[in-house]
Amino acid sequence: WRAGDAIHRFPLIDVQGVPLMSTIAEYWKSISEFCPDPSDLLISTYPKAGTTWTQEIVDLLQHNGDAEVCKRAPTAVRIPFLEICAPPPIPSGLDLLKQMKPPRVIKTHLPIQLVPKGFWENKCKVIYMARNAKDNLVSYFHFDRMNFTQPEPGPWDGYIHKFMKGQLGWGSWYDHVKGYWKERKERNILYILYEDMKENPFREIKRIMHYLDLSVSEEIIERIVQLSSFQVMKDNPMANYSYIPKPVFDQSISAFMRKGEVGDWVNHFTLAQSQMFDEDYANQMKDVDIPFRFSI
Template identity: 45%
Template sequence: MAKIEKNVPTMEKEPELLNVLEVDGVPLPVLSKEWWDKICNFQAKPDDLILATYPKSGTHWMQEILDMIQNNGDVEKCKTDHSLHRHPFLELKFPHKEKPDLEIALEMSSPRLIKTHLPSHLIPPSIWKENCKIVYVARNPKDCLVSYYHFHRMASFLPDLQNLEEFYEKFILGKVLYGSWFDHVKGWWAAKDTHRILYLFYEDIKKNPKHEIHKVLEFLDKTVSEDVVNKIVHHTSFDVMKDNPMANHTAVPSHIFNHSISKFMRKGMPGDWKNHFTVAMNENFDKHYEKKMARSTLNFCPDI
């Protein structure tokens, strides 16, 4: 059973919009201890498909790919509702929604696509018990950090941060929502050896989306024509998604996601960290990375 240590006070932002519960040392945006118990007791189904990521690692992108696959490349079916409404998060309650995503998931018919940012050791036990298929996407930590920082700037329900340097320090120490990036990617990397997990990399999808989509299709035991694969590649490209109001989050109320501060779909290009990190920040990050990842077989591309 996960240890719930304390309710962590949020940083200078409307408390009714953000509640942080520390579970096993991991800060989570969970409504309450009682709600965490409901998450832990979530009853998975064998045909559930779980999309797991650390925040800002390609969740939204992979959701669109999986949605297109499930709908056999039918673009219009993937535009029936805003992406935040099509597939729920296990643990989140968005301020503009009437009820938590968990309740939405419980009301969904099968097969369900359910998203989560939870680290592997905090995943509801029923997901392992039912042997659900899980797609995990990992992203280079430097780009992840920069993207996460800009998301904090535009998402009103997240803590205010003074600057990138402040967020950089918190990210390295794992003092951000969902905790340490290092622990997250390593935990899921280890879990793939004993569970049905397809572990993908953001940079690989960017470099060769068709190849990675074929990996997903094989993992899901799904067969579609090459024309459908090409359609999925096109529909889920950054430029097309950025112009799709059902995918770019512009349909979310502006007091929740303020696109005048930063776009939700900002750049999507590996290597953007080079435009934000100072030489000192980069050298310090590399030293920390070497220490935290010393015994891991994981390798990440700094760009493509």
């Protein structure tokens, strides 16, 4: 990022078939050459699938549920966003990572085929969180309205079609969730679903704890359930992105912590849009059986 560049909605540029924010495309070589330490942990998601929630849970687990320690810095500083290159104060992922010593927790939205190969060579642990397509789409639509580094979402109906065609930032939701799903066993990826986390956070947080080889008491897990609940995170300035200035994230248009629910899509899709979406969904998802739920 060059000082003096104005904040604007960056266009998407094709990187190996995936549309990425132009600043990411510009620095693609250094991003793809990033080499993690084997002790580093990757949290991967399609945008708006529950990344920040997973980041908070992991940070709390690693610090035995210590709420104060987990408020030491904003999410994006505690857990750098690997590929991001956006205007300050959003820190560039690679710059932050250079300043941190492993073991680090790293966030990415890259589809599996674009994840720097060092993560696989070094057998890093990877947590992937996925969210049902319709709620994920609704959340992304509202995010694109308020995030002035992303392309204009345009009208709702057209946005549905862009999502279905994989024309949004980080590409196709369908390819993204399927890519990690197909490789989860081979590459020891912990695959979690937003809906499962919402339904039974205690159970899912325990799964994450086991995957990370941590041992946290049930009492502390209960505390982590509370500390990572939607309302607590919405009120936590170190988790709710309120530190991003209004010209970048205008939370008066739509809050980063917007609703945090399963099934909000019913308030957005018309019956016709839903039927059209489902038909296309069945076709795009026919080669996998990921147990997504559109309501709980």
